[in-house]
Amino acid sequence: MWEDPAMRPHRIVVLGVGTVVGFDLAIPPQIFAGATGPDGPLYEVQVCSIDGGPLATTRGFSVLPEGGVEAAGAPDTVIVPGVDADTFAGNPEVSAYLRGLPAGTRIMSICTGAFVLAAAGLLDGRPATTHWAHADQFRAMFPEVRLQPDVLFVDDGDVLSSAGVAAGIDLCLHVLRTDHGSEVANQAARRNVVPPWRDGGQSQFIERPVPDPGITGTAPTREWLLHRLAEPLTLEEIAHHAGMSVRTFTRRFREETGTSPLDWLLGQRIEHARHLLEFTDLPVDEVAVQAGLSTATSLRKHLRARLGTGPAAYRRAFRGR
Known part of the structure; x- marks a missing residue:
């Protein structure tokens, strides 16, 4: 259908790692998959685990993803949702996959997904954020990261991170607005009955x-x-x-x-x-x-x-x- 690569939808891989936060896992498909332009869908979203196996969640249910990252093909964006930070000790296979992505691939984390990016060395020397409740743990594990624990999200170009849970919605809407403008982002916000815009610098501590x-x-x-x-x-x-x-x-x-x-x-x-x-x-x-x-x-x-x-x-x- 998409013979011209420039016309195909932007390919997003949502990569669940370890014990995943189910709410975070569902945010990118919900926000991006319904975004459309004059020529059809703007994004193609695939939920994956590293090997295609099921994902346990932090709230007592499991998710069967569409497949593994190899079957997903070359992504334009990879989004890592939150993990159980208390049990996450790194995943060499995931780190190797993230480090091996081609230059120009956008990499994002939601909530404690920042732990996964940091474990892969992708945040060293860069600003990032995560859920405020895990800020001290994150600092102790990854002192090279310039953690900003009091903001909703951080956009550092090709690497972006968000604070806990609903801040992932703010980050996805920000990316949607950056990619396609305010009208598309506002339509997505209305469709999901959420505020269309909150500045990334807004405090987590309300x-x-x-x-x-x-x-x-x-x-x-x-x-x-x-x-x-x-x-x-x-x-x-x-x-x-x-x-x-x-x-x-x-x-x-x-x-x-x-x-x-x-x-x-x-x-x-x-x-x-x-x-x-x-x-x-x-x-x-x-x-x-x-x-x-x-x-x-x-x-x-x-x-x-x-x-x-x-x-x-x-x-x-x-x-x-």
């Missing part, structure tokens, strides 16, 4: 993701802000809308989102700017104004800090797709 009963949360104000991204709002004005003091609002906002109000607002503005760059012909100056970033210089600075590219290059990349 003290109260659901407000206490009887306490007015900050969600109505967040919704209000989304309709006013272009306005030069101050923290005092935002807190006033919520009917709170700046100190109380900032504390509750961080408890509910894991980040500060102004950092969250900046993230939403950058995401809106990305959407405008992808789907409109507005000049970069106007994109900056409509996104609340004031000037093209400011937009350029923030895009480079978050994505490593400027607005013109970003627009060319996604228009090319």
Whole structure:
């Protein structure tokens, strides 16, 4: 069917190792397999073990994968879901497979899957993250890795890692957005009824993701802000809308989102700017104004800090797709 290799779907191998976290194993097929473009599916996802044998999970059930990695062929991306970190002691066969992947193959881990990548030496000297509860164990086992235990995911180019469990969804949506733009990623998020975007730098440590009963949360104000991204709002004005003091609002906002109000607002503005760059012909100056970033210089600075590219290059990349 796909005679032209450039037209075939991007091939993803989800490699279960040892005793696997079942939730993590299911995330990539759920997010990627339903993504489609004008010519059909954008991804081909295969769940594998190293030898094709069944996989035990950490929650008392087993999974029979589609086969082994040899039968899967040459992948474009390999994703390693979480493992039982308390029993994982490395797997030479898996390490050899990962180290032997061709240059340019994207390698990702979800949750404690980072232990597998680190055991293969793929994270030495590189930034990475894993589930916060296993951070101390990870540091002790892999001191050469630049562990960032307080973020949702780390994108280091060809090697990416995510924090625990649901952060794997954030990482997969990030990759989907990087590959094919916001519209495809947002469609996948809507299909799976999950938030379309959380910044990788958002903290894992959210003290109260659901407000206490009887306490007015900050969600109505967040919704209000989304309709006013272009306005030069101050923290005092935002807190006033919520009917709170700046100190109380900032504390509750961080408890509910894991980040500060102004950092969250900046993230939403950058995401809106990305959407405008992808789907409109507005000049970069106007994109900056409509996104609340004031000037093209400011937009350029923030895009480079978050994505490593400027607005013109970003627009060319996604228009090319």
